Amino acid sequence: MPPFLFWVFALMTLIFGAAVVLNRNPVASALSLVVSFLGLSALFVSLDAYFVGIIQVLVYAGAVMVLFLFIIMLLNLQAEERHRINWLASAGGLGVALILLIQVVFTIRHFEAARQTFPALSASTIDDVRNIGALLFRNYNLPLQIVGILVLVATIGVVLLSKREPR
Amino acid sequence: MDSFFVITSLLKIVGILFVVILPMVSYAVYAERRVSAFIQDRMGPNRVGPAGLFQPIADMFKLLLKEDFTPRAANTFYYWLAPCLAVMPAIITIAVVPFGSTLFGVPMIIADVNVGILFVFAIASLGVYGIVIGGWASNSKYPFLGGIRSSAQMLSYELSLGLAVIPVFLLVGNLRLTSVVRYQIEHGWFIAPFVGDWMNPWKWLLAIPMIISFLVFLIAIFAETNRLPFDLPEAEQELAGGYNIEYSSMKFALYFLGEYAAMITGSAITVTLFFGGWHFPGIPDGSHGWIFGLMNIAVFFAKVAIMIFIFMWVRWTLPRFRWDQLMRLGWLFFFEIALVNIFIVAGIMAFHQS
Numbered sequence: 001m002p003p004f005l006f007w008v009f010a011l012m013t014l015i016f017g018a019a020v021v022l023n024r025n026p027v028a029s030a031l032s033l034v035v036s037f038l039g040l041s042a043l044f045v046s047l048d049a050y051f052v053g054i055i056q057v058l059v060y061a062g063a064v065m066v067l068f069l070f071i072i073m074l075l076n077l078q079a080e081e082r083h084r085i086n087w088l089a090s091a092g093g094l095g096v097a098l099i100l101l102i103q104v105v106f107t108i109r110h111f112e113a114a115r116q117t118f119p120a121l122s123a124s125t126i127d128d129v130r131n132i133g134a135l136l137f138r139n140y141n142l143p144l145q146i147v148g149i150l151v152l153v154a155t156i157g158v159v160l161l162s163k164r165e166p167r
Numbered sequence: 168m169d170s171f172f173v174i175t176s177l178l179k180i181v182g183i184l185f186v187v188i189l190p191m192v193s194y195a196v197y198a199e200r201r202v203s204a205f206i207q208d209r210m211g212p213n214r215v216g217p218a219g220l221f222q223p224i225a226d227m228f229k230l231l232l233k234e235d236f237t238p239r240a241a242n243t244f245y246y247w248l249a250p251c252l253a254v255m256p257a258i259i260t261i262a263v264v265p266f267g268s269t270l271f272g273v274p275m276i277i278a279d280v281n282v283g284i285l286f287v288f289a290i291a292s293l294g295v296y297g298i299v300i301g302g303w304a305s306n307s308k309y310p311f312l313g314g315i316r317s318s319a320q321m322l323s324y325e326l327s328l329g330l331a332v333i334p335v336f337l338l339v340g341n342l343r344l345t346s347v348v349r350y351q352i353e354h355g356w357f358i359a360p361f362v363g364d365w366m367n368p369w370k371w372l373l374a375i376p377m378i379i380s381f382l383v384f385l386i387a388i389f390a391e392t393n394r395l396p397f398d399l400p401e402a403e404q405e406l407a408g409g410y411n412i413e414y415s416s417m418k419f420a421l422y423f424l425g426e427y428a429a430m431i432t433g434s435a436i437t438v439t440l441f442f443g444g445w446h447f448p449g450i451p452d453g454s455h456g457w458i459f460g461l462m463n464i465a466v467f468f469a470k471v472a473i474m475i476f477i478f479m480w481v482r483w484t485l486p487r488f489r490w491d492q493l494m495r496l497g498w499l500f501f502f503e504i505a506l507v508n509i510f511i512v513a514g515i516m517a518f519h520q521s
Binding site for chain 2: 027028031034050051054055057058061062063066067069070073074127128129130
């Protein structure tokens, strides 16, 4: 992929990621997050990681954010729009983000393996869905089962919590 | 990334979009009106041109010349954005569907990605935003209810949709849509495996869960495209038209285009997954001459047209579900059927191989 597309999608991800925080309207924030996810998935696809990129859209942009939007619209949050910006909290948030950025830059500068240019992944002839499936079900089968049981427990909990009491 | 590839890809994109999909959408609207008239024993639009064939063009001019009205209380930016979001996903999805074999050695598919069906689901799941945002930005009660209904309905039926196709890909072995077509050429269509060793009882045993999965998929597609009997987001009797009440002129037409484009894409995917795509017994693929390549494309779109007719037939035959019935049907019936179906197919395959 041409490098300028990388910059387009990276900028798209970052700008709309910032818009999530900066927008005062909750619906606009949620939609910015969707666009940010789309940019991120384009970056994955550009690395020939089609499966991860598409799952990013399918799960986050297509399902999770629709649920978010659903709840935001049902609650009709007006208070957030009138809320004045708390400058102290904003400064604190910026400070934390800045410290994280400095740490990342510092780590990359001192970590030799991260500074070399890696060769491009082999082209899309590899079937990454099959590879991920084989890895999950052969090498990491037990962790997968445990995660499955955790999710099942959470699902049963949700059903129990949202069930109406019989009158 | 040579220039030949770029030029053929551009030709395919422009050709499929402006020569096939958009005319097909406008004539699907015309066909819908004629079919509904036929089913209800009426005449339908028959005045503009021979047999009313120029009706879509007249409709287009009518919609373009109407006043484009934006309600004052609407959220203008999102109000304008929503109709565009409703059309885009349906059209993007067609990129991974193989609509023919080869023509002059060029594969007749725009992008043969190795996650074909997941791409379809991912982009189709973005289609809900057009309706939800439209309903919300109109700042009015009925559109809002339509949008909320739509998001709940599409999320619920996406599960059945995804689970229903897993048996197909268990058999095929990867997620490329071109491999699905190739598998069906060798082993017969999934719903009618007459090709090859069709006396083999295992194939007929496998055809039973395939038919179940086809039915679940078809019904879920009806729900995903907001067609009757699942058109709760725009139930006229309850919501006076649903998410598109406040829209007028070309913005309203874009919602219409989106709905019909989604229907065409849904039919194309159903045909690819269960009816052998561009394959028809007796017609070789495009490597035997360009005339066969053209015939493959014609076969594909003929199958799509038949599917669209079934969509219309169902629409004008069945009454609409009630809202709670729709949700219960999706979660307590189709979801379980699709899930059990996967186990059945996996079990048959395990026994068959051992």
